[in-house]
Amino acid sequence: MHVIGYECKTELVTQSIFDAAGGSKALLDLAKAWHARCLADPVVSHAFSQEFHADHCERLAAYWGEALGGPSDYSASMGDESSVIRMHSGMGEHVEMDESAQACFDLALDDAQLPLDPQLSATLADYFRWATGTLSMYPDSADDVASGLSIAKWSWAGPA
Numbered sequence: 001m002h003v004i005g006y007e008c009k010t011e012l013v014t015q016s017i018f019d020a021a022g023g024s025k026a027l028l029d030l031a032k033a034w035h036a037r038c039l040a041d042p043v044v045s046h047a048f049s050q051e052f053h054a055d056h057c058e059r060l061a062a063y064w065g066e067a068l069g070g071p072s073d074y075s076a077s078m079g080d081e082s083s084v085i086r087m088h089s090g091m092g093e094h095v096e097m098d099e100s101a102q103a104c105f106d107l108a109l110d111d112a113q114l115p116l117d118p119q120l121s122a123t124l125a126d127y128f129r130w131a132t133g134t135l136s137m138y139p140d141s142a143d144d145v146a147s148g149l150s151i152a153k154w155s156w157a158g159p160a
Contacts, residue, residue: 016068016069016070017068017069017120017123017124017127017154017155017156018065018068018069018070019069019070020115020117020120021068021114021115021120021124022114022115023065023070024061024062024065024070024071026112026114027061027064027065027068027070028057028058028061029112029113029114030061030064030108030109030112030114030124031056031057031058031060031061031064032057032112033108033111033112034060034104034105034108034112035048035056035057035060036108036111037104037105037107037108037111038101038104041100041101041103041104043096043097043100044097044100044101044104046097047094047097047101059074059078062074062078063078063084063151066151066153067127067131067151067152067153067154068124068127068153068154069153069155072151074151075150075151080148080149080150080151081149081150081151081152082145082146082147082148082149084135084151085134085135085137085138085142085145085149086138086142086145087142088135088136089135089137089138089139089140089141089142089144089145090138090139090140090141090142090143091139092139092140093136093139094136094139095136098132098133098136101132102125102128102129102132105124105125105128106125109121109124109125119156123154123156126158127154130154130158130159131152131154134152
């Protein structure tokens with residue numbers, strides 16, 4: 001694993017997580033790697049047994065990009081935070097599936113060949129765990145989700 005020096009770490013923190021990860025292409029690679037791992041996972045694959053967008057990886061990368069300091073591509077043309085949370089709501093508790101999805105994400109960080117930086121990897125993993133928790137907040141009904149929520153942002157220090 002590549003370890004960066006203090007000077008690089010300070011420089012890294014001044015740029016967005018989106019830029020530090022490598023921008024849109026890197027997040028698309030990450031979304032594809034995560035999606036492939038999920039489809040191969042016996043627990044998480046259940047979530048994908050239902051219908052999902054044909055361009056799921058592109059939509060996911062745009063969502064992550066916006067949340068991590070990149071362009072507002074997701075909210076400009078695909079939806080808002082409310083629509084994302086509703087998509088993941090009303091399906092009951094699924095702690096084991098969330099944990100498996102998080103493990104798939106951790107492995108996908110290497111699969112996608114993002115920069116080998118421990119701070120970046122830890123920040124992305126923390127974001128994904130937080131986002132997974134956010135998407136699991138309404139297990140009983142998607143009707144419980146408020147309308148008009150903006151895409152939740154994540155910074156180097158956590159929720160922004």
